[in-house]
Amino acid sequence: MRKIIAAINMTIDGFCDHTASEPDEEIHQHYQELLTDSGVILYGRITYQLMKFWQDLVKSPSGEKSMDDFASAIDKIPKIVFSHTLKETEWDSAQLASQPIEEVALALKQQSDGDILVGSRSLIIQLMKLNLIDEYQLCIHPVVAGGGLPLFENVNNSTIFNLIKTKTFGGGAVLLYYTRKK
Numbered sequence: 001m002r003k004i005i006a007a008i009n010m011t012i013d014g015f016c017d018h019t020a021s022e023p024d025e026e027i028h029q030h031y032q033e034l035l036t037d038s039g040v041i042l043y044g045r046i047t048y049q050l051m052k053f054w055q056d057l058v059k060s061p062s063g064e065k066s067m068d069d070f071a072s073a074i075d076k077i078p079k080i081v082f083s084h085t086l087k088e089t090e091w092d093s094a095q096l097a098s099q100p101i102e103e104v105a106l107a108l109k110q111q112s113d114g115d116i117l118v119g120s121r122s123l124i125i126q127l128m129k130l131n132l133i134d135e136y137q138l139c140i141h142p143v144v145a146g147g148g149l150p151l152f153e154n155v156n157n158s159t160i161f162n163l164i165k166t167k168t169f170g171g172g173a174v175l176l177y178y179t180r181k182k
Contacts, residue, residue: 001109001110001112002039002108002109002110002111002112002113002114002115002116003109003115003116003134003135004105004108004109004115004116004118004127004132004133004134004135005038005115005116005117005118005133005134005135005136005137006118006124006127006128006133006135006136006137007031007034007117007118007119007137007139008119008120008121008124008137008138008139008151009021009023009139009141010138010139010140010141010151011140011141011143011144011145011148012140012141012142012143012144013144013145013146014150014151015145015147015148015149015150015151016121016148016149016150016151017145017148017149018047018050019050020141020143020145020148021141021143021173023173024066024169024170024171025064025065025066026066026169026170026171027139027169027171027173028066028067028069028070029066029069029070030167030169030175031070031073032066032069032070032072032073033073034117034137035070035073035074035076035077035117036073036076036077037114037115038077038114038115038116038117039077039078039108039111039113039114039115039116040077040078040079040080040108040113040114040116040117041077041078041079041080041116041117041118041119042079042080042081042082042097042101042104042105042116042117042118042119042120042123043079043080043081043082043119043120043123044081044082044083044120044121044122044123045081045082045083045084045085045086046120046122047119047120047121048079048081048083048086048089048094048120051074051079051119052090052091054070054071054074054075055071055075055091057071058071058072058075075091075093076093077093077117078093078094078095079091079093079094079095080094080095080096080097080104081094081095081096081097082096082097082101082104082120082123083096083097101123101126101127101130102126102130102132105127105130105132106132109132118133121149121151124136124151125151125152125153125154125155128152128155128159129155129157131180133180134179135164135177135178135179136161136176136177136178136179136180137175137176137177137178138151138175138176138178139173139174139175139176140173140174140175140176141172141173142171142172142173159180159181160180160181161178161179161180161181162178162179162180162181163176163177163178164177164178164179165177
């Protein structure tokens with residue numbers, strides 16, 4: 001059975017903002033490997049549209065190996081996008097979800113083609129409320145955003161986690177790996 005992994009970048013003050021930090025080569029390499037080792041990634045519309053930035057780098061590589069490798073990995077991984085407004089994805093490896101997140105997640109868990117990544121704050125919150133996330137990978141960047149969207153907004157139930165490992169990056173970011181305490 002596949003695991004559902006919530007993987008997201010956050011600021012040190014707890015906000016989810018893909019534009020607040022400047023990932024270095026080491027972080028790009030980490031996420032490139034995570035994408036390569038996984039079977040599918042789930043996105044909400046807003047994060048998906050931010051990730052479309054990488055399509056341009058696939059077509060016109062930057063010359064920076066870590067960014068170009070990440071662009072290639074994100075281009076290749078199948079993506080399922082949850083949106084009420086998008087009519088098409090405009091990305092060959094992406095498709096719009098045709099069922100609710102719970103049904104899609106449960107069906108994907110029954111398959112065996114690599115783990116399921118969740119890269120959008122809104123989907124992480126929904127799947128957390130459904131107790132469907134097997135592992136949380138929170139990459140905390142040494143940046144204070146001063147505002148934005150907190151990851152666990154509107155989560156009303158107390159949840160206790162077990163820290164299973166950490167990874168420290170040379171630029172100061174720390175990746176925390178958690179499972180939910182049973």
